[in-house]
Amino acid sequence: MPVGKSRPYGRLLSALFAVLCGFTVVVGGFNARAADPPAAKKQTAPQRKPATAPQGKPKTATRKRPATTGKRTAAPRKRAAASRKTAKLPSVKAIQAAYHKNFTKFMPLGVEYRMTITDTEAAIETERQRLKEKQAFSKANPGSIVVNGKALDEAQFKETMRHVGEEIQYLTQTLSDESVKKRLKGWVIQRPYVWTDGQSLHLRRSNNPSASDDTLFPGAVTPPEKLSELYNSIVLASWSKDNDPPLRCWFGGNAPGQGRVANVLNDCISISLPPMGIVKEEWTHKRDWHEWDLLMTADPSRFKVVKRTEVKGRVMYVMDEVVEKGERARVWIDPRQGCLPLRMEWSYVSTADKVVTPFHRDLQILAVKKVANGFYPAKIRRRDLIPDAKIAQKQREEFAAGTLAKDAPRPPLVTGRVTAWEATKFEPKKAIEPAALALAFPKGALYINAVDERTYRAGDSQPLPPAPQPIQPSQVAPPLKIAAWIDGKSRNLDNFKGKVVVLIFSQQLGDPKEDEENHDAVAAMKKLQSKFGPRGVVILEIFGAGSDMQRVRDFQKARGWEALAGIDEAVNPYAGATALNYLAGNDSGFVVIGRDGRVTFNFDALEEESAMQLVVEAAEALSIPWPLPEDGPEEQVNRQQLQIFEYIFNKQIEQAVKKK
Secondary structure (H helix, E strand, O other), X not given: OOOOOOOOHHHHOOOOOOOOXXXXXEEOHHHOOOOOOOHHHOOOOOOOOOOOOOOOOOOOOOOOOOOOOOOOOOOOOOOHHHHHHHOOOOOHHHHHHHHHHHHHXXXXXXXXXXXXXXXXXXXXXXXXXXXXXXXXXXXXXXXXXXXXXXXXXXXXXXXXXXXXXHHHHHHHHHOOHHHHHHHHHXXXXXOEEEEEOOOOEEEEEEOOOOOOOOOOOOOOOOOOHHHHHHOOOEEEEEEOOOOOOOEEEEOOOOOOOOEEEEOOHHHOOOOOOXXXXXXXXXXXXXXXXXHHHHHHOOOHHHEEEEEEEEEOOEEEEEEEEOOOOEEEEEEEEEOOOOOEEEEEEEEEEEEOOEEOOOOOEEEEEEEEEEEOOEEEEEEEEEEEEEEOHHHHHHHHHHHHHOOOOOOOXXXXXXXXXXXXXXXXXXXXXXXXXXXXXXXXXXXXXXXXXXXXXXXXXXXXXXXXXXXOOOOOOOOEOOOOOEEEEOOOOOOOHHHHOOOOEEEEEEOOOOOHHHHOOOHHHHHHHHHHHHHHHHHOOEEEEEEOOOOOHHHHHHHHHHHOOOOEEEEEOEEEOOEEXXXXXXXXXXXXXXXXXXOOOEEEEEHHHOOXXXXXXXXXXXXXXXXXXOOOOOOOOHHHHHHHHHHHHHHHHHHHHHHHHHOO
């Protein structure tokens, strides 16, 4: 816990936790249809000339009866409409092939797109009702909760109540006025750009997707130094067989691990890919691919074409997923628009083809771009349906009162959440610079090789030595390596045998204005010192290597809190020796050493789950809603997070003091 400068909350838990042209835009959702081709290119079937009688007196046209020959007369030709009804349906494999062929007309293809999520009033009301239920449940007494005919024991009851408490805190936060306003308005979750030629892949994604004015193309990626200069807030990734390993990712920033190389995309980042007409399993795991592409690359035996239908005059093929029981997908295919699946619905069935519920989720193309004789789904909407909350609540009340009719229908489904996908830049036949696929890192930049999980420095083929690990509880505390103490004396842990020692690692002192901002943290440290100092606890404050001692003195005087302070001994431009031994190089932290000289607590050494459990327990004990609001008042959030960590540190010191 830094005292000189507050460590950002997310950072403290980080170890744990086109211009459009040359195409036609067609809008119309499920009934979207391609615009008619230009008149000059329009072809029509030759028209049969009407029969005319010879000039003179009109004669009545009569049909000549064929002579009887003993053979059956040939049946008249059926109309085209009738023939369509009896024509053989295409196979799933043929539909999939037509879908893939449609996308080859664009390749290589570049698409910039935006994904947004919007919740409805129905979703908000559903969560409000769930919050009331959880709050009522939280008042249950031990032994009153029965599962499979058996009451929960004390440990099970406590664990159940902990999960209920976490959900209450989560729902309370998501139902705050600010959160509800944001959810009803909608928010951007991704704003990436993806390029592919079917063999290679290049993508880039903003770290701030809501900033619509931020460009994903601030400049060239060569020379490599441009990455550090222009791409510190944009993630880049390229997959090419010319790379070894084939995937290269750039995350920017100045911390270790600016880049990463790997075999598949999921070893670096996760992203929702746009429809590309292909699925390359060597690129990434299936969860990243668009649902249209997954559908059209699925085993054909998983689906069957069940019928031909018409939607507002357009012929559609309907495909059903082959399931005996469970969730089934039904798809409407438009053969005149590249066999795009204009709509997809998911329903539950109890037996083959017997739908027992209406569809509860659907995916629909709202706009199609036509270019190069191909069709691209430019706008897609996904809806997740939920039971109407008000009707559901009314039925629960009637059920409790014993007045609900036995044949009462289930509450109707209404839209709960809408996820929208829209192409904002569409570039068919787009060439890409080889340098963008090679994605060379700046010389000296640190990157991780996901194949061997070693860290490398760009320009050096040999990996760096394994990174040190934070010292673990029960390990003997190593000696302190301090360049200088504030009082000019020399000391080490041996001077404090038999006492509990608390090490507070603070960042290197920087801008004096920043140093003076952390009044709440200083107050927290004063309380710890006043409580535990008289009980023999020694608090040592260790400032980052390179700090100026006069600055340390001035800083302590300005804070009005003096602790025995020292400046860490520098081992490289980035870390001090003591911080390396205790925190594996992190610049701030909190360590407790017991009377026996062994570490009893080191926050940096905790696994993510353990650290989060401590935080949640502290928030619950302090009646602070968890998680803390991301968009809440900064001053309030900082104060609450400080209270949480003060509680954790106070508890850990107390445990060390009581231990003999």
